[in-house]
Amino acid sequence: MHDSLDSVISEGRPAMPGGAEEAQEMLWISESRRGDAVAFNRLVLKWERRIFNLALRMLEDRDEAAEAAQEVFLSAYRNIRRFRQDARFSTWLYRIAVNQCISKLRKRPPGVHVSLDSNERDSGIVAQLPPTESHERDFLIEETRARVRKALATLGPEQRAVLELKFYQDLTFEQIAEIIPAPLSTIKSRLYTGLEMLKSRLGSLQAGT
Amino acid sequence: METGCETFRDRIPRLFLGDLATREQEALEHHISGCRACADEKESYSRTLQHLQSVADEPLPRHFFVYPPESGFRFSFLRLAPGWYAAMGAAAVLAAALGLAALARVQVRSQDEGYLVGIGTPVPAGTPAAPAAPAIDTAALEARILHAVDERNRRVKLEWLRTFRAELGRAQSRLTAEQRKTLASAVSEVEARLTARVDSTAQTVLQHADASISGLYAEVTAERTRDLAAVGARIDRLAVTGAAKNNQTDAILETLLQVAESRVK
Numbered sequence: 001m002h003d004s005l006d007s008v009i010s011e012g013r014p015a016m017p018g019g020a021e022e023a024q025e026m027l028w029i030s031e032s033r034r035g036d037a038v039a040f041n042r043l044v045l046k047w048e049r050r051i052f053n054l055a056l057r058m059l060e061d062r063d064e065a066a067e068a069a070q071e072v073f074l075s076a077y078r079n080i081r082r083f084r085q086d087a088r089f090s091t092w093l094y095r096i097a098v099n100q101c102i103s104k105l106r107k108r109p110p111g112v113h114v115s116l117d118s119n120e121r122d123s124g125i126v127a128q129l130p131p132t133e134s135h136e137r138d139f140l141i142e143e144t145r146a147r148v149r150k151a152l153a154t155l156g157p158e159q160r161a162v163l164e165l166k167f168y169q170d171l172t173f174e175q176i177a178e179i180i181p182a183p184l185s186t187i188k189s190r191l192y193t194g195l196e197m198l199k200s201r202l203g204s205l206q207a208g209t
Numbered sequence: 210m211e212t213g214c215e216t217f218r219d220r221i222p223r224l225f226l227g228d229l230a231t232r233e234q235e236a237l238e239h240h241i242s243g244c245r246a247c248a249d250e251k252e253s254y255s256r257t258l259q260h261l262q263s264v265a266d267e268p269l270p271r272h273f274f275v276y277p278p279e280s281g282f283r284f285s286f287l288r289l290a291p292g293w294y295a296a297m298g299a300a301a302v303l304a305a306a307l308g309l310a311a312l313a314r315v316q317v318r319s320q321d322e323g324y325l326v327g328i329g330t331p332v333p334a335g336t337p338a339a340p341a342a343p344a345i346d347t348a349a350l351e352a353r354i355l356h357a358v359d360e361r362n363r364r365v366k367l368e369w370l371r372t373f374r375a376e377l378g379r380a381q382s383r384l385t386a387e388q389r390k391t392l393a394s395a396v397s398e399v400e401a402r403l404t405a406r407v408d409s410t411a412q413t414v415l416q417h418a419d420a421s422i423s424g425l426y427a428e429v430t431a432e433r434t435r436d437l438a439a440v441g442a443r444i445d446r447l448a449v450t451g452a453a454k455n456n457q458t459d460a461i462l463e464t465l466l467q468v469a470e471s472r473v474k
Contacts, residue, residue: 037275049266052270052273053267057264
């Protein structure tokens, strides 16, 4: 018998060895393919943080990222029976997520998207405030993050996707080439070009901030 | 830049991404140790990667659970493994048997080392039964139940307080940031207004000062003119008076001379 969803949320699962964790994931996938929503939601619990933050860094808007993440998991649940169990579930899920985000980015009007998120700050206004000891470090860190996000926003959707999968999801080139169907040389070219552009745009940021 | 740097510069980002063969990596490190420009380029890439890492994961706004439509329950029921059907069938048979037994008033009582089964009629009392089980201490049981309920309520309250404090802390940090932005905007506006006020006040003071100085100068000039006129008039009067006195003196002297002349004669 399966636990209720509340117990799924509240139980503190201890860390499991890699093989055991993969076996457990395969079990949940099998149960999900039989229509077990609770088993599928265990998969959601495992992957939602990564998928949401992938969407957030690509779309730069919390509401849009939450909407995209929900659509990713809904799509995954509806199509779980099409998932070939000899493939990696993470690759399949990332592919859905990246396609979802690229599709949303392509629908946007051209130009840099300005988020209405309250984390975005007008550094000119805030800089006029006298810094306090308790907030100065937070302010500098948030300044750096804002500039990095703006620099990332100037990249094309495909470049952004490759950077996200390489730096933030820590995937290999081969794994990225499976997710974004493209030759390995194309993946590397996009990554190095994107990195070069970021280096030139972030060049004035001081080290250590 | 030294010759050969073009080749090595392309390898620098690949170094950070683990995309270099060992020999290429060693050659690059060797070149960097003697080339300031490439060393700076490497440092620049290193800083860029550090800045990228600053955009770390953010907490989830909520869970993204999937809730299938109600018809999905029937769908999942039809897709159970065969073993489940057998188990459910056995359970149904057992339930039916128990129902029939209840209807037929089947009674089962344990006695000595066996069981007595009766159908429809009460099982007759046999040999004296074993001593009755000791009475349950209901007061102690009630106290234990109440204690367990209190303990559970206390844990629930503590958990609620922890969640509430965490949410309050997050809300306060968000409010502080928003308040700071609002305050910054208000301070800027006040500063602009104060600057405008100071400027207009300075203008007004200058204008008043100019008017005062001009008026004062006019007054001083007018008084000077009046004073000069008065002095001139006095001098004129004195001149007239002096002339008259001179005439009188002349007349007196004339008379005295005439008298003196007459005495001499």
